Amino acid sequence: MTLEPMMRTHLKAGISAMALLSCMAFAPAGFAEDAAKAPVAAQTGSSPKQAAPMTPPQDGQAAGSQQQANVTKFDDWYYRCVDGKAADSAVKSSCEVAQIATVKQGDQTVNVLTLAFAKAVDTGQKGVKPAAPGLLLTTLVPLNVYLPAGLSIDAGDKQVVQLAYRNCNQTGCWAQQEMTTKTLATLQKSADGVGHLQLMDGRKVNIKFSLKGLWPALDAMNKPAAK
Known part of the structure; x- marks a missing residue:
């Protein structure tokens, strides 16, 4: 089955650090089938009532520190930065480029796929470097979902x-992968992408998402910070 969102975007600034990726209120196991039968109207966005970090704090960053977010919209993607205090009280900026694909299930909006790009963090391990150009998806x-299928x-x-x-928690199931120049080049040639996953009952689900605005948003994130 294919869930093809009609991408419509909105975001509320001022919620907790990196909460853009956390607002996942998932439906029961039958949500995909029901959503596929229902008229589809989708959006990306976030809910401050369910704000909790999706991306773990980086090394040295205080987990409880929260500041108002600076958000810039690039078509169907958002570039979002939060200045928080690290453990040593130094100001540390956390940024990401993200989109949440959702479908309409009756009167409820169901989040089905969240994607976020952030700069890969140097682990400090000798001989270990982030894959060029240093982006982590x-x-x-x-x-x-059926975990072995990925x-x-x-x-x-x-x-x-x-x-x-x-891993999985009450929010959902997470995956991370460092992006290479080759994988980014493949993305850049298309106007949209598709996420393929398998449910526990064996059904395979295809979730379409927009790539419009991703590259300007990534360019903004990669610009040197103003001093």
């Missing part, structure tokens, strides 16, 4: 990346 999907991201009929789920 984080995804979040519903809890009722999550596949395609663009233009070509597989961009295959992600293995790292």
Whole structure:
């Protein structure tokens, strides 16, 4: 089955750090089938009532520190930065470029796929470097997925990346993968992408998402910070 969102975007600034990726209120195991039968109207966005960090704080960053977010919209993607205090009280900026794909299920909006790009963090380990150009893709999907199948991201009929789920919690199931120049080039050639996942009952779900605005947003994130 294919869930093809009609991308409509909104975001509320001023919620907790990196909460853009956390507002996942997933439906029961049958949500995909119901959503596919119902008229589809989708959006990306966030809910401050469910704000909790999706991306773990970086090394040295205080987990409880929260500041108002600076948000810039680039078509169907958002570039979002939060200045928080690290453990040593120094100001540390956390930024990401993200989109949440949702479908309409009756009167409820159901989040089905969250994608976020952030700069890969240097682990400090000798001989270990982030894959060029140093971008880390984080995804979040519903809890009722079949974990061994992983999550596949395609663009233009070509597989961009295959992600293995790292863990699951009450928010959903996470996967992360460092992006290479080759994978980014494949994404850049397409106007939209597709996420492929498998549910626990064996059904396979295809979730379409927009790539419009991703590259200007990534360019903004990669610009040197103003001093």
